[in-house]
Amino acid sequence: MEQKYSRNVIITFFMISTFAIGMTEYVVTGLLTQFADEFDVPVSTTGLLLSSYAIGVAIFGPLLRVITIKFSPKPLLIGMMVLFILSNVMAAMAPTFNIMILSRLCSAIMHAPFFGLCMSMAMNISPADKRPAAIAAVNGGLTIAVMLGVPFGSFIGGMFNWRYVFWFIVGIGLIALIGLLIVTPNLKPAEPPKLKGELQIIKNKSVMLVIAIIVFGFSGVFTAYTFLEPMLRYITGFGVTGVTISMLFFGIGAVIGNFASGRIMPYKLTERLISVLIGLAIVLALFTTLIHFSALAFVMAFLFGVGTFGTTPILNAKIIIGAREAPALSGTIAASVFNLANAIGAMIGTGLLQAGAGYTLITLTASAIILFGLFLAYVTNKVEDKTLFK
Numbered sequence: 001m002e003q004k005y006s007r008n009v010i011i012t013f014f015m016i017s018t019f020a021i022g023m024t025e026y027v028v029t030g031l032l033t034q035f036a037d038e039f040d041v042p043v044s045t046t047g048l049l050l051s052s053y054a055i056g057v058a059i060f061g062p063l064l065r066v067i068t069i070k071f072s073p074k075p076l077l078i079g080m081m082v083l084f085i086l087s088n089v090m091a092a093m094a095p096t097f098n099i100m101i102l103s104r105l106c107s108a109i110m111h112a113p114f115f116g117l118c119m120s121m122a123m124n125i126s127p128a129d130k131r132p133a134a135i136a137a138v139n140g141g142l143t144i145a146v147m148l149g150v151p152f153g154s155f156i157g158g159m160f161n162w163r164y165v166f167w168f169i170v171g172i173g174l175i176a177l178i179g180l181l182i183v184t185p186n187l188k189p190a191e192p193p194k195l196k197g198e199l200q201i202i203k204n205k206s207v208m209l210v211i212a213i214i215v216f217g218f219s220g221v222f223t224a225y226t227f228l229e230p231m232l233r234y235i236t237g238f239g240v241t242g243v244t245i246s247m248l249f250f251g252i253g254a255v256i257g258n259f260a261s262g263r264i265m266p267y268k269l270t271e272r273l274i275s276v277l278i279g280l281a282i283v284l285a286l287f288t289t290l291i292h293f294s295a296l297a298f299v300m301a302f303l304f305g306v307g308t309f310g311t312t313p314i315l316n317a318k319i320i321i322g323a324r325e326a327p328a329l330s331g332t333i334a335a336s337v338f339n340l341a342n343a344i345g346a347m348i349g350t351g352l353l354q355a356g357a358g359y360t361l362i363t364l365t366a367s368a369i370i371l372f373g374l375f376l377a378y379v380t381n382k383v384e385d386k387t388l389f390k
Contacts, residue, residue, distance in 0.1 A: 004183075004185065005182075005183040005185070007125050007126060009183055010121075010122070010125065010183050010184065010185065011122050011134065011137050011138065013176065013179035013180060013183050013184070014118040014121075014122060014137075014138050014141065015137060015138065015140055015141035015144070016141060016172070016175060016176045016179060017077075017081060017114070017118065017141065017176040017179075017180065018114075018115065018118065018138055018139065018140075018141030018142050018145075019141035019142070019144055019145045019149065019172065019176075020084070020141075020145070020169055020172040020173045020176050021084060021107075021111055021114065021115070021141075021142065021145075022141060022142030022143070022144075022145030022146060022149065023145040023149030023150065023153065023169055023172070024084070024088060024091075024107050024166075024169055025053055025107075025111070025142075025145075026142075026145060026146055026149070026150050027145075027149060027150050027153035027154075027165055027169075028046075028049045028050060028053075028104075029050065029150065029225065029226065029228060029229055029247075030150050030151065030153055030154030030157065030229050030243060030244075030247050031153065031154065031157045031162045031165070031229075032046040032047070032049075032227075032229055032230060033046075033229065033230065033233065034157050034158070034162045035049065035097070035100070035162065038162070039096065039097035039100070041097055043230055044350055044353045044354045045097075047226050047227070047346055047349065047350040047353075048101060048350070049100065049101065049104055050222070050226050050342065050346045051226075051342075051343045051346035051347050051350065052101050052104050052105060052108075053104040053105070053107065053108045053111075053339070054108070054222070054339040054340065054341075054342035054343035054346060055108075055339075055340075055343040056104065056105040056107075056108025056109060056111075056339075057108045057111045057112050057335065057336055057339030057340075057342075058112075058336045058337070058339045058340035058343060059336075060105075060108065060109045061108070061109065061110075061111055061112025061113055061116075061332055061335060061336045061339070062112065062113075062329075062332055062333065062336050064109055064110070064112075064113050065112065065113040065116060065329060065332040066329075068113070069198065069329070072186060072187075073117050073121055073184070073187060074180075074184045074185070074186045074187075076113070076117060077114065077117055077118070077180050077184060078177065078180055078181060078184075080110035080113065080114045081110075081114070081173060081176055081177045081180055082177065083106065083107075083109065083110050084107055084110055084114075084173055085170055085173040085174060085177065086106070087103050087104075087106035087107040088103070088107065088166050088169045088170045088173060089166075089170055090102070090103040090106065091103035091104070091107075091166040092163050092166035092167045092170065093163075108339075111335060111339065112332045112333075112335035112336040112339065113332045113335075115138070115139075115331060115332070115334075115335040116329070116330070116331025116332030116333070116334065116335055117331065117332075118138045118331075119134075119135050119138045119139070119316065119320055119331040119334070119335075120320065120330065120331045121184075121185075121187065122134040122135065122137065122138050123135060123320060123321075124187070125185070129265070131266070131317070131321060132261075132262055132263075132264060132265075132266060132269070132313065132317045132321070133262045133263060135262070135313055135316050135317050135320060136258055136259055136261060136262020136263075136313040136316075136317075137259075137262065139258060139262075139309075139312060139313050139316060140255065140258055140259060140262075143251070143254040143255045143257075143258040143259075143309045143312075144251070144255055145251075146247075146250065146251040146254045146255075146305065146309070147248065147250075147251025147252050147254055147255045147305075148248075148251060149251075150247045150250075150251060151244045151245070151247035151248040151251060152168075152244075153165040153168075154229070154240070154243055154244045154247055155240065155244045156168070158240035158243075158244070159240065197325060197326075198325070198326040198329040199326070199329075200325045200326065201323045201325055201326040201329065201330065201333065204322065204323060204325065205383070205384070206318070206322045206380070206384040207318075207319055207322050207323045207330075209376065209379065209380040209383070209384060210315055210318045210319050210322070210380065211319070211333075211337050212376050213273075213315065213373050213376045213377050213380065214315055214337045214338055214340075214341045214373075215337060215340055215341050215344065216369070216372055216373060216376060217277065217341075217369060217370055217372055217373010217374065217376055217377070218311060218315070218338065218341045218345075218370075218373060219341040219342070219344040219345040219348070219369055220281075220284065220345060220365070220366040220367065220368070220369030220370040220372075220373065221280070221308050221341075221342075221345060221366065221370070222341065222342040222343075222344070222345025222346050222349065223345040223346070223348045223349040223352075223362060223363075223365055223366035223369060224284055224287065224304075224345075224349065224362060224363045224366035225304070225308065225345070226345065226346045226349045226350065227349055227353065227359065227362065228246075228247075228250070228301075228304075229243055229247075230359075231287075231288065231291065231359045231363075232246050232291065232297060232301075234359070235288055235291055235292060235359060236291050236292065236294060236297045237294075238294075238297070242294070242297075245298065246297055246298055246301040247301070249298045249299075249301040249302040249305070250301040250302065250304055250305035251305060252302060252305065253301070253302040253303060253304065253305025253306035253307075253308075253309070254305035254306070254308060254309035255305075255309070256305075256306055257276075257305060257306040257307065257308070257309040257310030257311075257312075258309040258310070258312065258313055260310065261276070261309075261310050261311070261312075261313045261314050262313050264314065266317065266321055269314050269317055269318050270318070270377065270380055270381045270384065271381065272314060273311060273314045273315070273318075273377050274374065274377050274378060274381065276307055276310040276311050276314070277307075277311065277370055277371075277373055277374040277377055278374060279303070279306075279307050280304075280307030280308065280310075280311065280370050281367045281370040281371050281374060282367075283300060283303045283304055283307055284304070284363050284364075284366045284367035284370060285363070285364060285367040286300070287300055287304070287363040288358075288359050288360040288363050289360070312338070315334070315338075316331075316334045316335075316338075319331075319333060319334040319337075320334055322384075345366070345369070348365065348369075349362050349365075349366075352365060
């Protein structure tokens with residue numbers, strides 16, 4: 001079926017959708033102390049709001065995509081956006097911490113297949129040299145959510161009540177739903193995807209190495225990021241305004257890192273990945289030392305954002321472009337693996353904090369994990385099939 005709307009219009013509504021989803025995923029980071037007060041739980045326990053979401057994405061996302069693999073993309077996107085809206089209504093009205101966790105899991109179910117469908121559709125309607133940029137654009141909605149949605153949510157939650165944040169997300173979700181109904185092309189593959197063929201991805205060493213980098217290296221990001229807000233409050237001494245500005249700086253860095261990496265040509269992806277991981281490891285190693293100074297806290301938050309989301313589109317692109325045998329499943333796997341890494345990182349950070357570790361040990365641990373990811377990236381550069389990225 002011919003596209004009724006331009007590539008840019010379609011990708012714009014994909015970005016609005018991923019903005020809403022990204023805000024849901026990350027906004028809780030700026031609200032942890034408020035959840036702790038509202039539900040009378042320790043701050044360390046509120047980290048479960050991040051880890052449960054990430055685990056839900058990692059486990060249930062691929063299952064949903066496998067079950068729906070022969071469905072057309074457009075009705076799937078619409079159905080998943082409806083689920084997203086309802087889950088955020090549940091969050092806004094949650095009477096207990098357990099119901100809040102349940103709402104997070106309901107949102108998480110649709111996250112990976114939704115991102116996967118959007119990224120694969122954006123790639124399919126783009127010329128070959130624009131495919132990394134198309135993937136970065138879809139992911140750009142999430143990074144803009146980190147830049148604007150998270151600090152805005154922190155501010156609204158701090159000045160009023162965190163429940164208003166989730167009602168705002170519901171509103172964005174409704175706008176996204178209307179846009180998806182109108183502009184999404186009803187594209188259908190020439191042949192329905194076959195699950196057996198898609199699962200051949202596990203034999204692709206290039207993709208498996210990238211998955212290993214994400215799981216064993218990128219997880220270091222969430223070891224530190226999960227407790228970014230408490231670190232800014234307790235080490236830097238920031239209140240609502242300081243935390244909001246720091247989150248904004250993190251988000252600005254995230255957007256810059258994301259779109260800069262989206263401009264990288266496919267054959268240079270691994271080389272650039274190594275460079276970004278080196279910078280990210282250094283930032284995390286120095287983080288708690290330097291954020292004692294207010295001005296440097298903003299700088300470090302910015303650099304943390306650049307490094308975190310400078311790696312994301314590179315790794316997404318390496319999976320989606322490299323997994324030629326799994327066009328329907330590759331994007332979902334990419335999103336799921338990232339959230340598995342997020343869950344691992346959040347659990348490591350939570351475990352260290354509950355064991356009495358300080359925030360400095362948490363960020364140093366995060367840096368060490370990133371360095372292991374750097375080692376895996378170096379190995380990948382030596383052994384991967386370069387022809388996949390030409």
